[in-house]
Every structure is written in C-alpha cells, then in structure tokens.
Amino acid sequence: DELATAGQQALGVTLDDGYLDRLTAYGRAVAHFPTAIKEFPWRNGWFYRLSLDALAQGKDDPLPIHTGLLYDVAPDVDIPFDS
DSSP, X not given: OHHHHHXXXXXXXXXXXXXXXXXXXXXXXXXXXXXXXXXXXXXTHHHHHHHHHHHHTTOOOSOHHHHHHHHHHOTTSOOSSOO
C-alpha cells in the first residue's frame, strides 16, 4: 500500500478498488522474468525520486519501506539519510 498511496498522492489520482489483487496477479504472471538492481532507474526510480524530493524539502520520506529495502539490496545507491 505504501507505493500505491504515494503514487496516488503524487499523481492526484485514486486507484480503483481491487488494485492490489490486480497487481498481485500481474506479479505472479511475470515472476519468471529476470530483474536486477541495474534496472532500478526505470523500475523503481520514480518512487525513489519521490523520496529524494520529499527529503530535499525537509519532509519525511513518503516511502520508508521502499527506500529501506532499496538500501538493503543496493547499499551503494546514494541515499542521503540512514534508513
């Protein structure tokens, strides 16, 4: 829900009911597709940018779970705070 909430706020939209079920089904459908942190800029970069922008404005990270997990798998990513 963290990503959906932040995305809705950033884009000024409301997701239809059942979005989580649809995303889960999509995730299962593409589970065999290999991914890597090198694909981060176009897979998760938009969400990370929301975090960086909020922090630059002195606000709390709107995606602390996402940012923390990113830091766990890619500690060399430039995260300007401890998560």
